[in-house]
Amino acid sequence: MFTTDAAENNHLTVMPVICVGLGGTGRDVLVRIRQNIIEEFGSLAELPIISFVQIDTDRGGPIPSYRGQSIEFTPAEEVHIRVSLNEVNEFKQNYERRKKNTYVQNPDDHILEWFPDQLIRNLSAIEQGAGAVRAVGRFALFKNYNQVVTALNLAHGRVAGANTSALIARGIEVMPGLRVFVAGSLCGGTGSGMFLDIGYILRRLFAATVPNFETYGYFVVSPDLYGGNDVVKANCYAALKELDYYTRKGTIFDAQYPGERRLEESRSPYDYTYLMSNATPGGTFIIPPTDANAKGKITNTIAQKICLFLSSSATAAAAISARDNLRAIDATEEYDRHPRPNRQRYMTTGLASIYFPQDKINLLAGNQIKIQVLQFWKNGLGQAPSNSQMQQFYTSQFDWGTDDLGQLLKQRLEKVPVQGGTVSSNLEGWRNSQYSQIGAAQSRGQQDMLKTQFPQNAMALLNYVRPADNSKERGVWLTPIVEQTSDVTNDIKARSVER
Structure with missing residues (x-):
């Protein structure tokens, strides 16, 4: 090789x-x-x-x-x-012929010259x-x-x-x-x-x-x-x-x-x-x-x-x-x-x-993700982006250090319409929906079903609020905010100059 x-x-x-x-x-x-x-x-x-x-x-x-x-x-x-059994029987017959006359050519001579006699009787297919x-x-x-x-x-x-x-x-x-x-x-x-x-x-x-x-x-x-x-x-x-x-x-x-x-x-x-x-x-x-x-x-x-x-x-x-x-x-x-x-x-x-046991590591990594998802639900929804986190993220992009400007940006961003509401109202609605499902799950079967459904819901939420530099990967709830950020920023700066 x-x-x-x-x-x-x-x-x-x-x-x-x-x-x-x-x-x-x-x-x-x-x-x-x-x-x-x-x-x-x-x-x-x-x-x-x-x-x-x-x-x-x-x-x-x-x-x-x-x-x-x-x-x-x-x-x-x-x-x-x-x-096959026929071939074995033919071999046994040739063995008997060889015993009677070793001088006559036999089609199995090349095997009989070394094959043990004691195995002939019980030889099968x-x-x-x-x-x-x-x-x-x-x-x-x-x-x-x-x-x-x-x-x-x-x-x-x-x-x-x-x-x-x-x-x-x-x-x-x-x-x-x-x-x-x-x-x-x-x-x-x-x-x-x-x-x-x-x-x-x-x-x-x-x-x-x-x-x-x-x-x-x-x-x-x-x-x-x-x-x-x-x-x-x-x-x-x-x-x-x-x-x-x-x-x-x-x-x-x-x-x-x-x-x-x-x-x-x-x-x-x-x-x-x-x-x-x-x-x-x-x-x-x-x-x-x-x-x-x-x-x-x-x-x-x-x-x-x-x-x-x-x-x-x-x-x-x-x-x-x-x-x-x-x-x-x-x-x-x-x-x-x-x-x-x-x-x-x-x-x-x-x-x-x-x-490197790739298959085993993939299985182990998948189990770790499952554990993290369950831990996420056990500890509540604190991992979801809050309004203050969103405000801090966007204000840091423009290095605005005053509380007044940050508060103004927060107020403006909170009013950006997103799929029939705002990001804040949509997050609140999503959160309430999850707690409603938890409260409604009374039987063991329903609770087991939630263990499967909640990770899927979490992944779906991630598609709405995932931060990214390009629109293809960015969450759909954040896209309108990002698209309007430039106009909002310019408007805030212009008003700040006027003041």
């Missing part, structure tokens, strides 16, 4: 981006990124160099609109990797999630491989061919290349089952043909946020073991995807991997699992981290600096000094920024 070019004095540049969500956690991250884009740019269309691909075994529910705009995924952005089983999530990916590859290629096509004239007009330089951010959880079945494959599929699709290609993985490793049972703990542990294995030098990731030549890759699945947790290594909870919105907070952290590249060149530079430091450490000291040496290729992140 946005980067900092020090040679250009913090010149703002942008690189095409694909955000990939795996499972429900990835979906939540992508939704929050889309919300942040609307906050920063006004609409998703204003940032055409970012595209989305949501991959899930569960279709998920509708996504509420945000600030009046739809943020639902389009059909091209969403891949529901479902497997995959429509609403992977049931927290990693192998089932990977199975669904293999069965929908072509749809996933098509969605990723289309996503790249959208950003590569995007009309960037609006960004250039803002002074933002569009750089060649592609960054892919993959987000999900390693605790469930969908994300944990396919996150390695997605990383290697992305390498196969773009690494050889797209310049400056980089992949970033953001994965939640907090089983407590997903029930904390043995299954999700085992999923997370197994996923981390596999990630660590394929990140080590000398290992080969080997997979046969349908319709493709066999993939053998010695590189790590992602260039940069962030492991996200709700607790410190010492066991201190930053986000307690008892927090009802714990998962929402950690997915928001991931989304905000990704969006830092969109909101500030300085923070993007800091993130890139941390990334480059990791690369330098890995180049000079490949393994740490643990008794069982580990690759130093993982990072984590948190948020330390001031966030």
